Amino acid sequence: xxxxxxxxxxxxxxxxxxxxxxxxxxxxxxxxxxxxxxxxxxxxxxxxxxxxxxxxxxxxxxxxxxxxxxxxxxxxxxxxxx
Amino acid sequence: xxxxxxxxxxxxxxxxxxxxxxxxxxxxxxxxxxxxxxxxxxxxxxxxxxxxxxxxxxxxxxxxxxxxxxxxxxxxxxxxxxxxxxxxxxxxxxxxxxxxxxxxxxxxxxxxxxxxxxxxxxxxxxxxxxxxxxxxxxxxxxxxxxxxxxxxxxxxxxxxxxxxxxxxxxxxxxxxxxxxxxxxxxxxxxxxxxxxxxxxxxxxxxxxxxxxxxxxxxxxxxxxxxxxxxxxxxxxxxxxxxxxxxxxxxxxxxxxxxxxxxxxxxxxxxxxxxxxxxxxxxxxxxxxxxxxxxxxxxxxxxxxxxxxxxxxxxxxxxxxxxxxxxxxxxxxxxxxxxxxxxxxxxxxxxxxxxxxxxxxxxxxxxxxxxxxxxxxxxxxxxxxxxxxxxxxxxxxxxxxxxxxxxxxxxxxxxx
Numbered sequence: 001x002x003x004x005x006x007x008x009x010x011x012x013x014x015x016x017x018x019x020x021x022x023x024x025x026x027x028x029x030x031x032x033x034x035x036x037x038x039x040x041x042x043x044x045x046x047x048x049x050x051x052x053x054x055x056x057x058x059x060x061x062x063x064x065x066x067x068x069x070x071x072x073x074x075x076x077x078x079x080x081x082x
Numbered sequence: 083x084x085x086x087x088x089x090x091x092x093x094x095x096x097x098x099x100x101x102x103x104x105x106x107x108x109x110x111x112x113x114x115x116x117x118x119x120x121x122x123x124x125x126x127x128x129x130x131x132x133x134x135x136x137x138x139x140x141x142x143x144x145x146x147x148x149x150x151x152x153x154x155x156x157x158x159x160x161x162x163x164x165x166x167x168x169x170x171x172x173x174x175x176x177x178x179x180x181x182x183x184x185x186x187x188x189x190x191x192x193x194x195x196x197x198x199x200x201x202x203x204x205x206x207x208x209x210x211x212x213x214x215x216x217x218x219x220x221x222x223x224x225x226x227x228x229x230x231x232x233x234x235x236x237x238x239x240x241x242x243x244x245x246x247x248x249x250x251x252x253x254x255x256x257x258x259x260x261x262x263x264x265x266x267x268x269x270x271x272x273x274x275x276x277x278x279x280x281x282x283x284x285x286x287x288x289x290x291x292x293x294x295x296x297x298x299x300x301x302x303x304x305x306x307x308x309x310x311x312x313x314x315x316x317x318x319x320x321x322x323x324x325x326x327x328x329x330x331x332x333x334x335x336x337x338x339x340x341x342x343x344x345x346x347x348x349x350x351x352x353x354x355x356x357x358x359x360x361x362x363x364x365x366x367x368x369x370x371x372x373x374x375x376x377x378x379x380x381x382x383x384x385x386x387x388x389x390x391x392x393x394x395x396x397x398x399x400x401x402x403x404x405x406x407x408x409x410x411x412x413x414x415x416x417x418x419x420x421x422x423x424x425x426x427x428x429x430x431x432x433x434x435x436x437x438x439x440x441x442x443x444x445x446x447x448x449x450x451x452x453x454x455x456x457x458x459x460x461x462x463x464x465x466x467x468x469x470x471x472x473x474x475x476x477x478x479x480x481x482x483x484x485x486x487x488x489x490x491x492x493x494x495x496x497x
Binding site for chain 2: 046
């Protein structure tokens, strides 16, 4: 079953919140993982690992550097579900 | 180097089976309470564990630490960081150049719960991509000391000396040496352990070293009692702030006690059994005492390693007698593992805290559960109630021994 973009954003916000302690409502599509959410590379890989499991997708390592914002990640995961 | 600095203790921190901090732990110890509890889970039924209890941590780290932070640490590091924060605050959060601040926090076993959880996850998923990126930083045995170094900006060196159940005491000894050799002015030092997991319980039980007193967990740890039948596993951490006496005096710090001597030796005899004559233990204690320059007659208290095993307790008692001779008659011997259980790599650090507080408060903590003292015990055991220690300059020895034949003795002096 495919998740909607809203479901993916909400699920991603939960993962980011668990990892960083930031409130889920601060995890918005336009936010940059590094600049706004202060997520380092190890934390980013943790988020990727948890997102792969949650949404049953594969996010290749080469792709992670392109995921600058939360919205980028939502778009990628949406597309990868197909 | 023109002179070797004296090293004093200015801060104490702990989270233990008796309490979530030092004041509650020390109060419970003076009160003769036990931290041993029956497992509140399905381990016994599920795995057929022969041991149904342990001295688990009293206060859940979640009460002292935010969830995102906890998730990045093995429980052994969580306990260490919680204890280090208390110790640092207790020392008055000293202003110190990070290049002159060290951290030495050891664990006997390391991040074994992280290892086991990660392996379990991999087995269950059959997918290498499910293993989390923080797995390695969390399982490393130097993870607790590294987190402490990061938290306080300790850049003189971050170390984790490993010697099984002597690790916590050896860490404090190493911290003392960092200050004496001029590498640091202040060192955050201690030990931690988070090993209560069914695999570890099964493994220690397999070596026949654990008490099987399943019908009465609180009475199971009974060093020097004739019916002792093994140790009780414990979780937790103890951390102290060590400081050169000059540095402490310059900032007007409260000083609990002085670490006057550090003695180290190895048995080179057997992996798990202490060498029967106690020669290695005596060498460690003698080295610490000689380094301290303290007269044997001023040693009024010993916090024994005494884990409640049949053989180990008596060898240590004879070693103390062998070292002190007739002066051992006025030693108040305490075996605090009767209350805390055995914190393995955390034990030597927690017992150093007890030793420091015994001198500071002039009260030797009790040994509980000794219904019938072993007739071969040749020392004066403090039983059930704390014992007042005399006024004036006094000293105490804290012994810690570890699987592998490691012997560590610290001589602590009143100030």
